[in-house]
Amino acid sequence: AQSVTQLGSHVSVSEGALVLLRCNYSSSVPPYLFWYVQYPNQGLQLLLKYTTGATLVKGINGFEAEFKKSETSFHLTKPSAHMSDAAEYFCAVRVTSGTYKYIFGTGTRLKVLA
């Protein structure tokens, strides 16, 4: 069964510092991986996705994530945090056998300190 684990339910970084949000997945087949962001009082929106091909994926707002099969990871990074990045971030995997449902992690709330 496929699953997603996000380490750290809360992460705080200073403005201008590196953002690193961790996501590990479990899958016996090549996964389809996603990062979504939920800003306060807004719906979820896609940041980036990995399906096939290049393992370093660039998304919106300067975020990127690298698919590392050997580590079963898909960590989200941004070189320099901005106050507007404060939000909740969800990693997700799309199940690829027998169903097309998505499994979401429990989320990481990012706080950016001035």
Next chain:
Amino acid sequence: GAGVSQSPSNKVTEKGKDVELRCDPISGHTALYWYRQRLGQGLEFLIYFQGNSAPDKSGLPSDRFSAERTGESVSTLTIQRTQQEDSAVYLCASTPPGAGISEQFFGPGTRLTVL
């Protein structure tokens, strides 16, 4: 164009009452998903539709929960005899047709409070 819409945006009900939550997906989107998001927790898959069929209902927590979709469009999630633990934000998402791996487009959610 219009995004995914959900109604009502907020619903307060008394324990034991039935509630209906509505989702209008983006026009032409063939797949539709329902999730539950409890306070401080992640998204919990409930059910998904491909067209009007529900190939995967595995996430429905009990037989008090049911969902239907008509006309490959609007979907209704019904919770019968609501309990306090049903309090959550219920999210709907849709995806367009095609063989590619697409993102999900989420609605704003319905916040359900069971007193």
